[in-house]
Amino acid sequence: MSKSPSGGEGERGEEMVVPLSMPPLPRKQPKQARSIALVSALKQGGRRILEHEGREALTALNLAEVSGVAISSIYEYFPTMESLIAAIFDDYRHEVGQELLAAIAALPADATLFDGILLVLRFGLDVHHHKASLDPQFCIRSTRYDELVRLDLVEAGRSWSAGATPALFERFAGQIRVKDEAKARYLVHQTLLTLPRAMLLEHPDYLTQDDTAWMIARMLHGLLGGEEEGA
Structure with missing residues (x-):
């Protein structure tokens, strides 16, 4: 039985059960330029509604008005609002992944390994907080x-060829001092991937606390052989 997002139990001592199921998929994938533009308008409109009006405002009627797409066309591609949200989340994850890699590359020449780790953590925690605010x-x-995807219990819907961990190791190769680089990469990757998820599920308040990223950054910096950074 799953606990509530805060890690505690619900009212009357009963734990809240969160259903676990595969994220809903679009009814079909657009292929022609017109249908691609239509689906893009739906996702942009849906995201605008989520960010400015909230989840309850994401209805077919409101989406049709905001996106300029007929309701019949909405259901042609997205049978439920959740399937649209899944597509929005997927695009958002890809978008912020590219932004993060660009931000790592844009760090000044005198940036330290600790600076890079802190950047990645602050970026990641903010992404999880933003997603939670949408729905x-x-x-x-x-x-x-x-x-489940991480544990290879289900197949991933999209594979990623690059990420924050290899970008950090490449950008700060001269500052990383470890005997077993493969092991260090694994530990860093799993920490960056799973700790923010655990916080979202169990302690969402940690995502926005100022010292959270700094505490994890100190841990990873020490793991990679760096000297302690000041507070």
Whole structure:
């Protein structure tokens, strides 16, 4: 039985059960330029509604008005609003992944390994907090599903050829002092991947606390052989 997002129990001593299921998929994938533009308008409109009006405002009627797409066309591609949210989340994850890699590359020449780690952590924690603000319950469900993907219990919907860990190791190669680099990469990757997810599921308040990223950054910096950074 799953506990509530805060890690505690629900009212009357009963634990809240969060259903675990595969994120809903679009009814079909757009292939022609017109349909690709239509689906893009739906995802942009849906995201705008989530960010400015909230999850309850994401209805077919409101989406049609905001996106300029007929309701019949909405259901042609997205049978439920959750399938649209899943597509929005997937695009958002890809978008911020590219932004993060660009931010690592753009760090000044005198940036330290600690600076890079802290950047990645602050970026990642903010992403999880933002996703939770768009649709808390869906975010919890999709995060639990992502953990199944990580454990190879289900097949990933999209594979990633690059990420923050290899970017950090390449950018700060001269500052990393470890005997077993493969092991260090694994530990860093798993920490960056799973700790923010655990916080979202169990202690979402940690995501926005100022010292959270700094505490984890100190841990990873020490793991990679760096000297302690000041507070």
